[in-house]
Amino acid sequence: MDTQKLRFLIERLIGERPEKSAYHLPDDPAELFRIYRGLVNIRPAGLPDAAYLETEEAFLREYTAEKGITALSDLSPAEDGIYLWRGDITTLACDAIVNAANSGLTGCWHPCHGCIDNAIHTFAGVRLRYVCDQIIKAQGHEEPTGNAKLTDGFALPCKYILHTVGPIVDRALNAVHKRLLESCYQSCLRLASENGIRSIAFCCISTGVFGFPQQEAAEIAVRTVREYRKAHDIEVIFNVFKEEDELIYRRLLG
Numbered sequence: 001m002d003t004q005k006l007r008f009l010i011e012r013l014i015g016e017r018p019e020k021s022a023y024h025l026p027d028d029p030a031e032l033f034r035i036y037r038g039l040v041n042i043r044p045a046g047l048p049d050a051a052y053l054e055t056e057e058a059f060l061r062e063y064t065a066e067k068g069i070t071a072l073s074d075l076s077p078a079e080d081g082i083y084l085w086r087g088d089i090t091t092l093a094c095d096a097i098v099n100a101a102n103s104g105l106t107g108c109w110h111p112c113h114g115c116i117d118n119a120i121h122t123f124a125g126v127r128l129r130y131v132c133d134q135i136i137k138a139q140g141h142e143e144p145t146g147n148a149k150l151t152d153g154f155a156l157p158c159k160y161i162l163h164t165v166g167p168i169v170d171r172a173l174n175a176v177h178k179r180l181l182e183s184c185y186q187s188c189l190r191l192a193s194e195n196g197i198r199s200i201a202f203c204c205i206s207t208g209v210f211g212f213p214q215q216e217a218a219e220i221a222v223r224t225v226r227e228y229r230k231a232h233d234i235e236v237i238f239n240v241f242k243e244e245d246e247l248i249y250r251r252l253l254g
Contacts, residue, residue, distance in 0.1 A: 001029045001066065005059040006036055012052050013039040033063075037122050038111035045106055045133035048126065056125050060155035064123060069093050069157050072199050072235065078253035081229055082222075083237040085201075086246045089116065090123040093157040094199040094237060096150075098188050100206065101163040103142040105132040105149065116203050116241075120161060124154040132163065146183030148191050160197060162188045166206030173213055178220060181206055185224040193232050201237040204245050218248045 007025060010032065014023060017039075026032060047053070070085065071093045078084045089097050099120045102108070106129050107121030121128050131151050136142065143149065148164040164187060167180040184205050192200050202221060206212035218238075225236050238253075240246045 001033065002059055002062055003029050003032060005055050005062075006032050008055055009052065009059065010036050010039065012048065013043060016043070016048070034112055040122055040126060041107070041111045041113070041118060042109060043126060043129070045129045047130050053125070053127065057155045060123055060125055064091055064155070064157060067091050072237065075237065078238075078250070081233075081235050082225060082253060083235070084240070084246065084249050084253055085237055086240045086243070088119070088241075089201060089203055089239045090119050090156055092201050092237070092239065094201050094235075095158065095197040096160040096162050096192055096199070097153070097156070097158045097201045097239070098203055098205065099161050099163045100203050100208070100210070101132075101143065101165050103145070103165050105136050105143050105163055105165075107132070115208060120156070124156050124161065127152075127154050128161070146180040146187060148184070148187035150191050150195060158201070160195070162191060162200065164188055164205060166210050167212065169206070169211040169213070173216060177212065178216070181212060181217060181220050182224050185221055186228065189225070189228045189232070189234065192234060197234070199235040199237070201239045203239050204241075207245070214245055215248055218245070218252055222249070222252045 069091050070087060075083045075085055100116050108115050108118035128151060135149055143165050145165045145167050148162050151161050153159050153161050164184040166184050167177045169177050204217060207214050207217045238249050240249060
């Protein structure tokens with residue numbers, strides 16, 4: 001980890017804050033990165049100057065490379081054109097990854113939260129929040145559930161990010177929840193095809209804090225992808241993070 005670049009980024013982020021005061025940065029690289037991530041997570045949408053952007057992109061690409069990048073060519077298909085991979089989606093090199101976004105599209109604002117939205121916005125860099133904020137301002141309303149938007153991947157190893165808002169299941173699962181989740185997958189796949197994207201990695205949309213049952217969500221995901229691939233040449237990766245989700249998808253695929 002390049003702590004010199006990291007210290008530069010932290011100092012610039014602290015300097016932007018109106019309540020800035022005297023501070024002492026720790027020597028531990030992990031603690032430094034946690035400070036950087038937290039500051040990025042709470043930073044309002046906006047573009048810093050070129051020096052910050054160039055340094056951040058270089059730092060994040062180096063940091064991700066140190067974690068280890070997985071390419072589509074490194075994977076073996078679970079069935080024709082469909083892959084299952086358990087790992088960190090921010091280290092996946094394919095055409096596009098899918099972000100389980102909130103309706104504001106601008107990422108998770110909770111410092112160092114463990115959700116995928118937080119991770120993607122952190123490791124893509126601050127330009128992603130700015131671009132997503134511009135999308136919301138241009139359309140004049142929050143992103144509807146089941147829709148998708150496309151952005152650049154910025155500092156991530158993927159080329160693009162597809163942002164989709166999944167349904168929130170706060171009571172019993174019903175037909176509307178299922179239809180909206182199916183729409184998330186369909187919207188992402190259509191938008192990918194419209195933009196010449198040949199490979200797409202789906203996270204487990206809505207199954208985290210949004211409360212969608214994992215088994216039913218996986219069944220919808222696999223069924224929708226299989227149906228779409230009957231008429232479209234696109235490779236799909238189901239990305240999981242938990243062992244439980246991996247076992248569910250393994251039973252469904254192949």
